[in-house]
Amino acid sequence: MNISILTAQGFSALARGDYEIAASNARRVLEQVPTDRAALTLLGRLALISQKPEGAIGYFLRVLEQPEQVAATWLDLAQAFTMLRDTSRALDSLEQALQIEPSNISALLAKGSLKLSLGEELEAARLFSEVLNADPQCLTALRGLCVLGKVVPASDITSRLERIGSNSANDIKARSDAQYALSLVYKKAKNKKLFIQHLFAANVLQRTLCSWDAxxxxxxxxxxxxxxxxxxxxxxxxxxxxxxxxxxxxxxxxxxxxxxxxxxxxxxxxxxxxxxxxxxxxxxxxxxxxxxxxxxxxxxxxxxxxxxxxxxxxxxxxxxxxxxxxxxxxxxxxxxxxxxxxxxxxxxxxxxxxxxxxxxxxxxxxxxxxxxxxxxxxxxxxxxxxxxxxxxxxxxxxxxxxxxxxxxxxxxxxxxxxxxxxxxxxxxxxxxxxxxxxxxxxxxxxxxxxxxxxxxxxxxxxxxxxxxxxxxxxxxxxxxxxxxxxxxx
CATH class of the missing domain: 3.40.50.300 (P-loop containing nucleotide triphosphate hydrolases)
Known part of the structure; x- marks a missing residue:
């Protein structure tokens, strides 16, 4: 079978959770082309799902041995090192991704989230703000600043969140995330009424994403x-x-x-x-x-x-x-x-x-x-x-x-x-x-x-x-x- 077709089918299988089919397709590709970037990446991501970060690192490093490098591979590698609690190498991998694509939003968000998890609040805030310069509606970055306590009522960010959370044209998850973020803002501001109002609005929206009845x-x-x-x-x-x-x-x-x-x-x-x-x-x-x-x-x-x-x-x-x-x-x-x-x-x-x-x-x-x-x-x-x-x-x-x-x-x-x-x-x-x-x-x-x-x-x-x-x-x-x-x- 054509390699590109096998690879495409493998990634489709990964997306729907058919991991054995995805792995089989990737291995069939590697039998023909041992250095195929897509097949190695697919096996690396499968290893991450299986919580085998050491194996994932091996696959991603084989991709990075090749002349042309892409930011996505360094992002995958950073995830593997994060799973191993190897913060230093995770951050180094994210830096490599940003050297290739300085404005890569995924890399900036990952680095900001990692800095947040390390308690480096100022650097995390700077990274989230940098993301918002490129994508003013990025909810992950908006919420990150709210978690850090960097957002106050009647601010530009609060206005953005209110527009996202109240616009029925936005998908439910986005509206829900915006309402959760707003609840954080008003909780920190000790505005009891608006904290509860936005929290319960977030709960109602979030519940519609969950189909199970009692x-x-x-x-x-x-x-x-x-x-x-x-x-x-x-x-x-x-x-x-x-x-x-x-x-x-x-x-x-x-x-x-x-x-x-x-x-x-x-x-x-x-x-x-x-x-x-x-x-x-x-x-x-x-x-x-x-x-x-x-x-x-x-x-x-x-x-x-x-x-x-x-x-x-x-x-x-x-x-x-x-x-x-x-x-x-x-x-x-x-x-x-x-x-x-x-x-x-x-x-x-x-x-x-x-x-x-x-x-x-x-x-x-x-x-x-x-x-x-x-x-x-x-x-x-x-x-x-x-x-x-x-x-x-x-x-x-x-x-x-x-x-x-x-x-x-x-x-x-x-x-x-x-x-x-x-x-x-x-x-x-x-x-x-x-x-x-x-x-x-x-x-x-x-x-x-x-x-x-x-x-x-x-x-x-x-x-x-x-x-x-x-x-x-x-x-x-x-x-x-x-x-x-x-x-x-």
Whole structure:
């Protein structure tokens, strides 16, 4: 078959999620032309999707060995280095992209986002402003400046956001993002009325992007997992062999304090922070489905110890690339709580830290963030309350099953008695304590979550009970949570 046709079909397969077909087409092209740029790029991007950044780097470097270089390849390489938490080489790659195309918006945005994640606020603001000089309507840059607190009401940027957010001719995602950004502006300006107005407008728009109704959401998100990970199946199933480096899983509801806990633990010299890997329900889930022929995690109880070990090795290889010489690696994917019972089966001896926060504070914070995965509960008060209630019931179930490998940390206690709670964390994880570990916020680690700026600051308590400032506006949320939890808040 013609190489160009094979390549085009491969990229089409990548776009629709047919990764095996995409990889097959790329390899067929390389059999004929071992240096084909498009095929190497395709395999590199597939490696990124599979969370194999080392393999991706190999493919991209083969492309860059060729005389003609393009900015896109350096951008791909920067993404791979970012996944490895190799900030220096990620920034170097972005610089190379900008040398080829100084006004490349994708490179400027990526560099700005990376600087933001490192807490370099002035440089991040400069880069976002540079993007806006070229594209005044770029929502990523506009929101970046809002996150940095560089936008005030009645400014040119606020006017731009209001025009984007109110224009029905714009696509819903753009309008939603603009409303979220405006809510940030007015929250920082302490304009309670306009903060809530824009926040709820953003939630309404975001909800239209999520097609699941309440019944379908519950069935697909909770009911199926309850059956697949029943207590009987977990008790009867096999264990994988112990592996190194040892993972420390940090989980709970989003916006509950998982980033803070990870930064505290990763202050230790023997710990590397991997951030939100989302590996368990991504590459590992796809590999398990091949073995079981069932939707993840269904059928796991039929797997032998050897088969479970093969699956665990995929994750161990992923975190080993981040660990380098460290003994422990954290994975703070909050949603791992859904499959928590499976973690000790795959990683005997692993430690699991559950971070718990006031239910209204947690849910109110979730409503303020534009999650990209189109989860309906992140912008729907009733679904969010239902999700929170089920999460609490799941955690009670997991605690009864694997209590000795599970530690629950209350966010409120952590920020009010940080040293005592941090020492308890370190003891549970088998780490020696030093008082200087409390200076975790001074480390120049990448933080790629909504909490990137907060964790750069000393511990603060202002987020405890912050929902009470909006008690009237959050009445529906509070009542929905009280129904789910069966008690008054």
């Amino acid at each position: 019944e379908g959401f519950y069935r697909n998100t909770f009911a199926r997992l309850d059956v697949a990970l029943s207590s009987d199946k977990l008790v009867k199933s096999q264990f994988a062999r112990p592996a190194e480096p040892s993972p420390i899983f940090i989980l709970g509801m989003p916006r509950s304090g998982t980033t803070l806990v990870e930064q505290i633990i990763a202050a230790h010299q023997d710990v590397a922070a991997a951030g939100e890997l989302d590996f368990m329900r991504g590459p590992l889930a796809r590999a398990m489905e091949k073995k079981t022929g069932d939707q993840f995690p269904g059928g796991f109880e039929k797997l032998t110890s050897r088969e479970l070990s093969e699956l665990a090795d995929l994750f161990t290889a992923r975190i080993a690339s981040i660990a380098r010489d460290k003994k422990f690696v954290t994975d703070k994917t909050p949603g791992n709580y859904h499959i928590l019972g499976l973690l000790p089966k795959l990683f005997p001896g692993c430690k699991v830290v559950h971070v718990r926060r006031d239910p209204v504070d947690t849910c109110f914070s979730i409503l303020q963030q534009p999650f990209d995965d189109k989860s309906p509960h992140t912008c729907d008060i009733n679904l969010l309350a239902m999700t929170y209630g089920h999460y609490r019931r799941q955690m009670e179930k997991w605690d009864a099953l694997i209590g000795n490998q599970l530690l629950t940390v209350d966010y409120e206690r952590l920020v009010t008695d940080t040293k005592k709670e941090a020492q308890r964390l370190f003891k549970f994880c088998g780490l020696e304590w030093r008082d200087d570990y409390l200076e975790f916020n001074r480390k120049s680690e990448v933080v790629q979550t909504f909490s990137a700026l907060q964790v750069r600051q000393p511990i603060y308590k202002s987020s405890v009970g912050c929902w009470k400032q909006y008690e009237v506006e959050l009445g529906q949320l509070r009542q929905a949570l009280e129904r789910e939890l069966g008690k008054a808040i």
